[in-house]
Amino acid sequence: MISTTLNIYTHITDNMQRSAANKIEQGFGRNEGSLSEIEQTPDQTVKTPQTAKFEPKQPKIRRPGTGCITEINDHLFEGRYSPTNAYGKRTPRNVYAKTREECEEKLAELITQMNAEIAEEKANLKEGTD
Numbered sequence: 055m056i057s058t059t060l061n062i063y064t065h066i067t068d069n070m071q072r073s074a075a076n077k078i079e080q081g082f083g084r085n086e087g088s089l090s091e092i093e094q095t096p097d098q099t100v101k102t103p104q105t106a107k108f109e110p111k112q113p114k115i116r117r118p119g120t121g122c123i124t125e126i127n128d129h130l131f132e133g134r135y136s137p138t139n140a141y142g143k144r145t146p147r148n149v150y151a152k153t154r155e156e157c158e159e160k161l162a163e164l165i166t167q168m169n170a171e172i173a174e175e176k177a178n179l180k181e182g183t184d
């Protein structure tokens with residue numbers, strides 16, 4: 055039993071152990087360097103770690119006041135904005151587009167337009183009560 059185990063694991067050399075330890079250290083970000091020239095064997099090549107490309111993920115729920123965009127099917131997106139009007143009632147409006155970018159643009163236009171309308175309603179309501 056012991057001889058079988060020794061036969062399996064005796065091929066691990068000191069260089070292999072150092073290389074594995076160095077890779078673990080690089081994974082934790084503690085060691086910026088690589089194996090020194092003395093520790094490398096001729097058949098070993100030192101690879102520089104590649105950083106992952108950062109891509110921000112769009113959350114399912116957008117910030118308040120920015121509306122929401124959902125993909126209805128593979129070629130249609132819906133943008134929805136439901137602000138509270140001057141009278142305290144929610145007024146939902148929708149826009150539709152073929153691409154997400156186009157829907158974002160249409161939704162931004164809708165938001166500015168509706169916010170201007172709500173501000174005008176609030177001003178008219180305030181003038182009427184004064």
